[in-house]
Amino acid sequence: MSEGCRPFREQLGPLALGHLPDPEVASVRAHVDGCADCREELRALEEAAGALALVDPELLDEPLAPPRGLGDRIVSLVREERLLEQRRRRRRLTGLLAAAVLAGALAAVTLGIAHDPGVRVLLEPQRGGLEAIPARLVERPWGTEVRLEASGLPAGRYVVWLREPDDDRVPAGSFDAVADAGEVVLASALAIDGAVGIGVSEADGTTVLYGHLRD
Ligand SMILES: [Zn+2]
Structure with missing residues (x-):
């Protein structure tokens, strides 16, 4: 993270959740518009915020008070999960491929498919x-x-x-x-x-x- 981003990073979470006070929204938005890193961070946070929106606060005993650094942890988890999912998908496919290729080769031989x-x-x-x-x-x-x-x-x-x-x-x-x-x-x-x-x-x-x- 660059020095210029530091003051804005902790505001990205509240912004994603719609909890940032109005007077601060404009300055954070202005920075995010000009900073690809913070934009990527905000996008991931908004994704996480979308998932949080599905949680029913009525079912929670205590008011929500996210610990500091939670935003960063969620962002890196979302990233890791995305990478893992890509690898898993490839591995699954590779397992299926041997069978598919064999079946395809047999079909081509028996049916003489062009x-x-x-x-x-x-x-x-x-x-x-x-x-x-x-x-x-x-x-x-x-x-x-x-x-x-x-x-x-x-x-x-x-x-x-x-x-x-x-x-x-x-x-x-x-x-x-x-x-x-x-x-x-x-x-x-x-x-x-x-x-x-x-x-x-x-x-x-x-x-x-x-x-x-x-x-
Ligand atoms: Zn930035």
């Missing part, structure tokens, strides 16, 4: 001794199907991921490269539109191949 050609991207070597390999990304209702040509990679285990604009890696699975591995089919919960690139790394996380999708 495949969406998807987006083609060349994975460029990120270190010596490797050749570029072609990959294909196909949009699916559950995310992105990733197909890549594993022949020509040195033997070993590789991890495939899609890169988000904020540099987070969303896993698409892993595979063992063996001689004549052929095409490997993997799956990521991330939609193609959400990915800016696709990477292949070794088990220790070192990126060995990378394909750029968009800026």
Whole structure:
């Protein structure tokens, strides 16, 4: 928090709850309008205030007197919860993906369904001794199907991921490269539109191949 924000921070809670005296509202609003940090803080507080509004004060024994610092704690809890929920959602999806991909592959084989050609991207070597390999990304209702040509990679285990604009890696699975591995089919919960690139790394996380999708 910057020094300029300090006098306003304790007023954000009362403002969010509509308890700030009128004469002070204008100056706090003016600061919030010009300060992205305090705006984000106020937004989170208003979210928490919305939840508090659902509490019936009639059911409480004592008048409400929130302890100092409660606002900050609620804000960080809301943030953490949001991050955890995103991760949980991804993990759940990843579990379902293996089954979905298997079912999809079986259906494609038995029914001879024509495949969406998807987006083609060349994975460029990120270190010596490797050749570029072609990959294909196909949009699916559950995310992105990733197909890549594993022949020509040195033997070993590789991890495939899609890169988000904020540099987070969303896993698409892993595979063992063996001689004549052929095409490997993997799956990521991330939609193609959400990915800016696709990477292949070794088990220790070192990126060995990378394909750029968009800026
Ligand atoms: Zn501020």
